[in-house]
Amino acid sequence: MELKYLRNMGICAHIDAGKTTTTERILYYTGMVHRPGDIDDGTTVTDYLKEERERGITIVSAAVSTYWDDPVSGIKHGINLIDTPGHVDFTAEVERSLRVLDGAVVVFDGKEGVEAQSETVWRQADKYRVPRIAYINKMDKIGASFRKSVESMVKRLGTNPVPVQIPWGEEVEHKGVIDLIEMKAHSFEGENGKEVIKHEIPANLLDEARAARQRMIEKCADVDDTIANLLLEDQLDKVTPAMIRAALRAGTIAFKLVPVVCGSSYRYKGVQDMVNAVVWYLPSPLDLPPTEAKDAENPDDRSKDYKLTCDAKGPLAVMAFKTVSEQHGELTYLRIYSGTLKSGDTVYNARIKRRERITRLFRMFANDRTVLEQAEAGDIVASVGLNNTYTGDTLCNEDKPLVLGAITFPDTVISMSIEPKSNADREKLAMALQKMAKNDPTFKVRLDPETQQTVISGMGELHLDIIRSRILNEFRVDAAVGQPRVAYRELVGLRPGQTCETEGLHKKQSGGAGSYGHCKIRWELLPEEKRDQVEFEDDTVGGSIPRQFIKNVEEGVRNTAASGGIAGYPVLGFKASVYDGSYHDVDSKDFAYIDAARIAFRALLEEVGTEILEPMMKVEVRTPEEFMGPVIGDLNSRRARIENTERDGDIVIIMAVVPLSEMFGYVQAVRGLSQGRANYAMEPYRYEVTPPHIKEKILAERGVTKGGKVAGRR
Numbered sequence: 001m002e003l004k005y006l007r008n009m010g011i012c013a014h015i016d017a018g019k020t021t022t023t024e025r026i027l028y029y030t031g032m033v034h035r036p037g038d039i040d041d042g043t044t045v046t047d048y049l050k051e052e053r054e055r056g057i058t059i060v061s062a063a064v065s066t067y068w069d070d071p072v073s074g075i076k077h078g079i080n081l082i083d084t085p086g087h088v089d090f091t092a093e094v095e096r097s098l099r100v101l102d103g104a105v106v107v108f109d110g111k112e113g114v115e116a117q118s119e120t121v122w123r124q125a126d127k128y129r130v131p132r133i134a135y136i137n138k139m140d141k142i143g144a145s146f147r148k149s150v151e152s153m154v155k156r157l158g159t160n161p162v163p164v165q166i167p168w169g170e171e172v173e174h175k176g177v178i179d180l181i182e183m184k185a186h187s188f189e190g191e192n193g194k195e196v197i198k199h200e201i202p203a204n205l206l207d208e209a210r211a212a213r214q215r216m217i218e219k220c221a222d223v224d225d226t227i228a229n230l231l232l233e234d235q236l237d238k239v240t241p242a243m244i245r246a247a248l249r250a251g252t253i254a255f256k257l258v259p260v261v262c263g264s265s266y267r268y269k270g271v272q273d274m275v276n277a278v279v280w281y282l283p284s285p286l287d288l289p290p291t292e293a294k295d296a297e298n299p300d301d302r303s304k305d306y307k308l309t310c311d312a313k314g315p316l317a318v319m320a321f322k323t324v325s326e327q328h329g330e331l332t333y334l335r336i337y338s339g340t341l342k343s344g345d346t347v348y349n350a351r352i353k354r355r356e357r358i359t360r361l362f363r364m365f366a367n368d369r370t371v372l373e374q375a376e377a378g379d380i381v382a383s384v385g386l387n388n389t390y391t392g393d394t395l396c397n398e399d400k401p402l403v404l405g406a407i408t409f410p411d412t413v414i415s416m417s418i419e420p421k422s423n424a425d426r427e428k429l430a431m432a433l434q435k436m437a438k439n440d441p442t443f444k445v446r447l448d449p450e451t452q453q454t455v456i457s458g459m460g461e462l463h464l465d466i467i468r469s470r471i472l473n474e475f476r477v478d479a480a481v482g483q484p485r486v487a488y489r490e491l492v493g494l495r496p497g498q499t500c501e502t503e504g505l506h507k508k509q510s511g512g513a514g515s516y517g518h519c520k521i522r523w524e525l526l527p528e529e530k531r532d533q534v535e536f537e538d539d540t541v542g543g544s545i546p547r548q549f550i551k552n553v554e555e556g557v558r559n560t561a562a563s564g565g566i567a568g569y570p571v572l573g574f575k576a577s578v579y580d581g582s583y584h585d586v587d588s589k590d591f592a593y594i595d596a597a598r599i600a601f602r603a604l605l606e607e608v609g610t611e612i613l614e615p616m617m618k619v620e621v622r623t624p625e626e627f628m629g630p631v632i633g634d635l636n637s638r639r640a641r642i643e644n645t646e647r648d649g650d651i652v653i654i655m656a657v658v659p660l661s662e663m664f665g666y667v668q669a670v671r672g673l674s675q676g677r678a679n680y681a682m683e684p685y686r687y688e689v690t691p692p693h694i695k696e697k698i699l700a701e702r703g704v705t706k707g708g709k710v711a712g713r714r
Contacts, residue, residue: 003310003378004284005077008335010061010097012125013107014115014681015086018137018265020044020058022107023083025271028192030066030079032365036192045366050473051466058085059466061093061322063333063364063380070279072245077279080380088117088683089463091124092409092442096391098124099407100321100335100380103252103282104132105274110144110170110262113152113648116620116681122157131252133281135274136262139167140174143649146262153258162219163260164248165273166212168205177262177270178205180213181241186273193268220247223256245280252281253288285310285378291337293317293394296350296401306402312376314338316347318395319404320386325435332386333364334375334395337404341381342374348398349389355398359385391441409441411532412457413615413660413684416464417482418471419453425477429454432475436467443467457487459684461664486615486661488698489687490565491531491573492523493609499524500608503581504556504599506592516584517592519545519553521600522577531573531613531687534561538578545581545593552590553578556597565610567702572687573613576601612695613687614659621654621670623678628652630673638662639691657685 011019024044028036037044045064052059061084068077082101084094098104104125108118125132136149146167153161168176168185176187178201185199201209217239221228224247230238251257259281263270288310295304308317316339324331334341341347345358362369362382375381389395392407420429433445433456444457458464461484471477494500499522506517526533536554545553557576565571581596619640623631625647632642632654640658647653663682670678690698 001076001078003286005075006080006284006378007077007278007282008080008100008102008285008378008380009278009282010082010084010094010101010104010130011107012084012094012098012104012121013086014109014112014117014121015057017086017107017109017112017115017118019086019107020083022105022135022137022265022271022274023064023081025265025268026079026081026275027064027066029194029272029275030068032064032066051469057087058083059087059090059093061085061097062366063382064366065363065380068275068279071276072242072280079275079278082380084121086117087462088120088681089458089460089466091120091459091683092440094121094124095409096321096407096441098128098130100319101128101130102285102288103278104130105135105278105282106132108134108136108149108153109141110136110138110146110149110264111141112622113145113149114156116618116683119156120683122159129255131255131281131283132258133252133274133277134161134258134260135270135277136260137265139170139262140172140264140267140269142171144170144174146170148648150260153260160219160257161260162216162248162251162257163212163262164216164244164277165261165270166205166209167262168202174264174267174269177273178209179273180209180216181244183209183213186270188269188272193271196272217244219257220244220251223247223251223254249281253283291317291404293337293402293404296394296396296403299403308338310377311338312340314377315400315402316341316395316397317402317404318347320389320393320395321391321407323386323389323391323439325439326384329384330387330389330438331362331382331384332389333380333382336375336377336379336381338377339397340374340376341383343372347395348401349386350394350396350401350403351390352388352393353401354388356386356389356395358383390438407441410459410684411487412442412444412459413487414460414464414484415455415457415487416484417448417453418456418468419480421478421480425479428475428477429471429479432471432477436470453482484664486659488567488569488615488690489573489613490567490569490571490610491613491689492525492565492571492604493611494523494525494574496525496527500604501579502600502603502607504596504601504603506595506599508592509587514584514587515589515592516587517549517552517581517589517594517596518583519578519581519593519596519600521553521557521597521604522579523604524575524577526573526575534558534572535575536577537575540578540580544583545578546583546588549583549588549590549593550578552593553581553597556594557601559594560598560601565605567610567612567699567704569612571605571610612690612698614661614690614694616657616685616688617660617663617682618685619654619656619658619663619680619682621656621678621680622648622651623654623670623674625650625652627674627678628654631670631678634669634673638666658682659690660684 013019024037027033082097165177187197189195221231290307293306317337322333343361361372394404420426503520561571640656644655
């Protein structure tokens with residue numbers, strides 16, 4: 001199949017907007033399954049994990065491949081589709097999927113419009129420059145409003161939605177869709193709505209459809225000069241469907257507009273038209289700008305950067321975007337940006353500078369697979385045999401080592417201890433944690449140096465609960481888990497604009513060769529938006545510290561900050577500038593400068609102390625108006641900062657920023673306050689300084705006295 005007929009696309013949305021049901025309908029209409037799966041029955045193709053079927057949610061992204069005939073040209077198109085999770089705790093699955101996709105369908109609930117996780121997904125798609133179309137689902141739902149949903153896209157996403165359809169009735173009156181391009185009404189008849197029947201537009205909707213078509217053409221005129229000229233000359237009858245589709249495609253790929261379609265996936269209405277929109281408006285791999293890559297040996301030399309076109313004969317450039325540990329090895333999902341990959345090939349992992357062997361290649365269909373002999377640029381496939389390859393690694397040819405842009409993931413915000421109940425389970429637990437940490441970049445494992453407990457960290461209560469459940473059930477490890485704990489951080493106690501200078505001296509002489517390291521460091525706060533970073537700068541002059549030891553000073557600063565401040569939490573949000581020091585011709589050693597930096601950092605903390613930073617969450621609560629007072633009162637008791645409230649009919653949307661530590665068990669609280677009728681969503685926002693009374697409480701729990709000493713330490 002020619003590359004111009006390939007679509008690599010994802011289905012993304014807020015939880016419960018209908019992603020998985022929509023994916024099931026796509027697979028049914030494209031002939032890949034003979035009976036559409038159902039979430040409630042646990043028969044869906046893409047939700048294949050036991051945990052997913054029991055809970056009725058998507059936890060891991062699943063890749064499937066299918067085909068669709070363009071109804072206008074009759075040409076068969078290939079579709080590589082990834083169904084992604086909607087819950088914020090599994091945002092890493094969305095992040096790494098969007099990194100390798102060419103386009104996306106963002107699904108919205110027709111009643112709720114843009115919700116909290118919809119905004120997160122949209123920002124992620126912006127980050128990776130992914131063109132997208134919008135599908136407003138659940139138009140049969142009581143309270144559904146196509147107009148309000150489109151307006152919420154403008155208001156909350158700041159985008160330019162262009163409806164190419166309007167619904168043929170809403171709520172219980174929803175019969176199908178009205179195509180504004182060909183000005184026909186579509187109903188979906190026969191078994192499971194398989195047959196698309198075209199009708200004349202009902203008289204009561206004709207004026208609305210004409211006005212909507214006029215608005216659509218005006219939006220198209222902004223990206224197409226021919227349509228603009230016909231609009232100026234008042235010759236709309238000469239604007240053909242082919243011209244409109246071409247303009248919509250160009251505008252989508254250029255991020256100037258977002259085509260909007262609608263329907264009800266559960267009721268088998270509108271899905272075929274949505275797949276047509278995927279084929280017509282989303283890009284093929286050839287439509288995208290060249291992929292940028294750096295020379296692995298000289299990443300800072302911009303003159304050696306690569307601009308990779310999607311060419312099967314080009315230099316090999318493959319991104320590993322997901323790993324799954326299986327009984328007999330590792331399954332690695334790959335996006336091929338350039339070159340050709342064959343079963344049995346030896347490739348070069350640019351990160352670890354080692355060769356790896358492609359044992360076998362597969363075309364994935366959720367948990368099933370078809371063996372491939374080779375795959376080419378533009379394809380998404382999977383391989384076994386890459387046991388040392390991790391998410392974000394680049395595979396290339398050893399004679400042309402290159403590195404593709406990395407995938408970035410948010411930091412963990414919650415942690416809990418986990419210990420095996422018997423020595424027999426200790427090794428099994430370590431192996432299970434190692435496998436899950438490799439497969440999930442937002443899952444971290446560490447050993448607490450004070451308690452000697454194993455601590456696991458993740459993105460939320462549900463994330464850790466799923467991991468705990470998998471350890472017990474999938475890996476058969478009997479383990480005890482502690483209560484979830486918040487991942488606090490520390491901030492050096494400097495004021496904005498204030499600096500502090502300290503020095504560290506490591507000097508040891510024991511008869512033979514000694515060790516010597518000496519540095520002076522200037523410290524300052526970073527701006528608030530950089531509170532999750534540490535910056536280091538070399539301001540030395542005249543060779544007061546030899547160049548080869550500067551990196552050791554930096555290593556000492558970063559390692560000591562990561563090991564914890566006064567309360568034992570990682571210290572972030574500062575800039576360290578080494579401006580002076582000294583060295584010894586014989587005794588200066590790399591470890592001595594690392595230790596000197598540690599001493600300088602500890603001197604800083606003794607002089608200025610630290611503030612404690614806590615993770616804040618953006619929380620959106622949707623509640624009937626009658627329960628608004630109790631819900632807001634409860635949020636205030638949780639130290640919430642109410643940012644905004646909106647009304648959507650009789651529903652009030654409360655947007656607030658709340659400390660994560662106050663949100664444990666909130667799902668039961670909000671249900672109790674609203675007789676089970678309110679719901680909420682939350683996502684990580686940023687770290688903020690804790691109030692003094694909260695800081696004192698945290699320090700007391702950590703055994704830290706007012707003088708900054710930890711009880712029991714010398």
